[in-house]
Structures are given as C-alpha cells and as structure tokens.
Amino acid sequence: MAKLENTLQMLKDLTDAKGIPGNEKEPREVMSRYISPYADEVYTDNLGSLVAKKIGNKKGPHIMVAGHLDEVGFMVTRIDDNGYIYFQPVGGWWSQVMLAQRVTIMTRQGDLTGIIGSKPPHILPVDQRKKSVDIKDMFIDIGASSKEEAKEFGVTPGDAIVPYFEFTQMKNEKMLLAKAWDNRIGCAIAIEVLKQLKGEKHPNVVYGVGTVQEEVGLRGARTSANLINPDIAFGVDVGIAGDTPGISDRDASSKMGEGPQIILYDASMVSHKGLRDFVVDTAEEQEIPYQFDSLAGGGTDSGAIHLTHNGVPALSITIATRYIHSHAAMLHRDDFENAVRLIVEVIKRLDDKTVKEITFN
Template structure:
C-alpha cells in the first residue's frame, strides 16, 4: 500500500526525485520555480541558471540572500566502449566504496531516461588481495544492457550526458526519518521555498531573495554569480551537514545528531562563520526555544564561502541539517530539523532591519 504524502512530503519527493547534477540543474530548478511562484513578488534567473525569488517586506531595507543549491553529486558520460559499456566521470565528491552495484539513470541527449548499474566483479573470481583493495573509480563502468557502441548511439547516449543516482523517496517506519537521494542539497532548496511561504503574509524589514543556485558541488560556483546579481547585505547558506550519530563516527569527526536541531556552522573549509551573524542566530534560537547544534566541517565548504566574498563582503552564516550518508546514493535526515531550520531562518529575518545589519557589519 502506497503511503499518502502530505503537501510538504510531496514537495520533498519532487525535489529529490529531480535529476540535476552540476551543470544540468533544469529539473530541480523547474520544481523550485513551481513551488516558489505563489509566494514570490518576482522570480528571475542569473546567466548560469540560478533561480532567485524576490519577496519585498521593506523595499528600502537590507537585502537578505538565502541560498540552497540545486545540484547533486552524480556522474557524466565520457566514453562508450566497443561492447556498449559506459565510462563516466564523477561530478562532485564520491567515495568509490559506495558506488559499486548501485543503480543509476542516464538522461540522454534525446531527453529519455535509461537505467543502468555500476558494474562490479563477483567475489568468486577475486583474489584475497583484490577483495581487500578498494576498487578505483577510474576503472568503473555502467552497464545499460547494450551490446555495442552503435546500439548505445542509437539510444541517444553521448559524452556529456548526465548520470544521476536512482533511488526512491521513502518515509521510513519512524515517519520523522526521511530517506532519499540528493538531500545534498534539495533540503536547502526546500528550506528556501518554505521560508518564502512562511513570509507570505508576514511583515519583515527587508527584501528577501530566496535562491536555488547552481554548481555548488564543483566549487561553489553558482553562488558567486547569484550573489553578484543580488548584491546582498546578509547571506545565508542552507545545506546539509554531517551526522555523527552512526556507528564508527567519533564526536571529534562530527558531533551532530539527526533530530537535535539545525546546525550552526562555526567553521568550514570555505569560510569562518561571521561572528555577528552567529550570535544573532544563536540568540534567536534560544529566544524561540528552537533546538540547535554547533558544527565545524573543515573538510568541506558551503555556498556561504562564495557569498561572503561578494563585492565588498557580505556577513554570512551556514545553517545545516545533519544528514546521514551524504555524497552517496541515499541519505537520511529528520523532518523536525527541516521545520526547525525554517522557523529559525524566518525569525532571524524578522530581526534584520537596517540598524541590526549595520550593527552586525561594524560591531
């Protein structure tokens, strides 16, 4: 029996089902535009494909940018072998051990979808040394059931075509736990949508730009162009963060747990979280009894790393949702963390008048 999804879960399903690796974000962008249109005063795009929804509270107030990124980690077709196997390039960071025997979907130049599997050798023919060695990504291939290079060409597959993980959105037995591909970063896109929705009939002393930006997974690229178009006074990156609540991860590696509230990222590989913004976010969370966690992620960056360097500088903060198994075919996060992050961002936005922004910038 298929579970009935409420409005929020349906939005999350549509966002995560979309196939959109870096440089091919159309499907997720179309979903985001559909959901933001009822709540935006204006929707525009930059030249790389970011979607920017504008909501005016005070036209003379500060400009607030909220950025989730539309792209997910995936692959790109690079070569076809004579026997019809597909060689590929990773797009974004992958660990080879999570890839073998996983199903993928190739979106062809004709716009069709062809399902394949990342091939692997059976253990029966592997030596002990081979079984103990990680299989290198450069040696992997995708089996789509073709018999020749010519057949693959007839199906419309060619180098440059997008390859996305193939996984079904699932509400787990504990209905707060949501399992899907591409939480990194469709949950940030969902936050940007829901913040706009919550502000629809709410006064706020600023203009909000709620964005889905592109090409984050290959170097925080789209946030640069979107931020230059907006020229914001304050920046938020909303993204996933690492959950440290599974076996084998120490508190030193990742301290956060799913269901324990949004992560306030004090440091990552692209930015030191702005102190004034961090203080305001923490104060707002405590005033509104919103649970929160601190996190530092020295091995990765977020779009705030690009936003904060725009023009003369933009005070910025990253807020994350602890997510298990990111940069794999499927991740798990907690619905309460999504809802609490939306609540926190909305309450902070309500405080960001011109005086407060000046205080953040120059105190």
C-alpha cells in the same frame, strides 16, 4: 505510494528530480513551481541559478537564503566497443558506495537505466579482493551489446548520470530517506521561508535562491550573489550527522532531531561572528533547538557568497544528515522545520540598524 501531504510532496518532488552540476533544469523547475506563489518576482542568472524575490520593505537590507539545486552524479565520457559506459564523477564520491547501484542516464532520447559494475571479485587475486575498486575501473552496464546499440539507445558523451532512489518515509515518519538531500533540503528551506513570510511584515527584501554547480566549486553562489548584492546571507545545506556506530563526538557531535547546525568554521569560510551571535540569541529567545558544528574539509555556498562585492556577513545553517554523497541519505523532519523557523525569526529582526550592528560586531 499513497498521496502525501503537501510538504512531503514538495520534498519528494525536489529529491526525485534529477540534476547534477551543469544540468539543474529539472530541480530548478520544481523549485520554481513551489516558490513562485510566495514570491513577488522569480528569475534566473545567466548560469542558471533560480532567484525568488520577496519584498517586505523595498528600501530595506537584502537578505539571501541559498540552497543549491545540484546533486553529486556522473557524466558519460566514452562508450566501449561492447556497449559499456565509462564515466567521470561530477562532485565528490567515495568509491565504496558506488558499485552495484542503479543510475539514470539522461539522454536526448529520454532516461535510460544502468547499473555500476566492475570486474567480479571471484576472478580477482586474493590481495586485490581486499582493496576497494578504483572509480576508473568501474563502468555502467545499460544492457547494450555494442557501441552502436548504446548509441541507438541515445547515449552520447557528456550525458548526465544521476543516482536512482525514490523518496521514502521511514516507519518513524519523521525520518526521511532520499537521494539528493544534498542539497534539495536547502532549496526546500528557501521555499518554506518565503512561504512563512507570506502575509508577514518584515523589514527587508528576501531572496530565496537555488544555486547551481555548488558541488564543483560553489559557482552559482558566486554569480547569484553578484546579481543580488546581499547585505546578509545564509547558506542552507546538509551537515554531518554523528549519531551512527563508530563515530565519536570528536569526529562529529551533531545528532539528527536535535536542531539545525550553526556552522562555526569550514574549509570555505570562518562564519561571521556578529551574525552567528545574532542567530544564536534569536534561537535562545524563541526556544528553537540548535547545535554547533565545524568542518575541517568541505564548504557551502556561504564560502563563495561572503567574498562577493565588498564582503557579505554570512552564516551556514545546515541539517544533520546521514550518508551524504551516496545514492540515499537520511535526515529528520524536525531539523528541517526548526531551520525554517529559525531563519524566519531572524529575518523578521533584520532591519537596517540591526544589519549595521551585526556587520561591524
């Protein structure tokens, strides 16, 4: 691959990094490397979430911008006598996107390649061929001939298993295909927000955060928010793109390239009306495109953050993304850049007076 320009290289490094819930070391190190030049202080909480602090006015409100470091993956649970690996999903998976996909098993001896398999359809009864394969009936083939050989390769129960896919810029260069957009794009947004605030005056203290274990219950968001005690919070994540065949506007109305999504409602929270209105007014004033969306199921880190301490006005700002929770997803670079621009413009306006007005609006 030819050398990428700096932003694309950051996106590649973030998405190529391997990090399922509870095993976020690789993406945390990448995020730390990219965000540290723009932060006054970088540290972690005891669960492993990364916090980068950028001081504008040290007596001003605390503003939290949180993406999560983890991606959906699997965990080794056992090795059978023939050397096949059985596994537990870590995060949400739809079985139909899994079979025949390459994975990386992260062993203590190093990374190991495998492929997800199942009983071939050629030997199944006709009625079973029409059904999707249950995850419990899948296994991972690492080319081992026995349990002993698999152990010699370094495989141990508890090892992380990560989808394999390399960052790819499409022929339309604004279309970016990669694993783990959910949610390395949120981490990238946090990095770029601090980068664009470098040298700028802002009336607050900004925290760019990479949380852990979002995919298994918004866990790192809770611990990092308790550490930071934010006055305002933004959960930045992926959302559903509705611009593929078979999806109606009623199912999902957002389209890639038409601006970041402002989430009105999801299963984890009702967005804070005062903050939502302020963000929309800022977008209108600055002529930044945006879209509204709501999700009946699922949630983001905002759902945990807004319930910390005595409550935090919070809003989720997301990027319309195709094929999330699979080996590869696609998003539009303009949406990423406009999300950063919108959050930066909002932060510049969040002084004490404004935060108080938002909180009680």
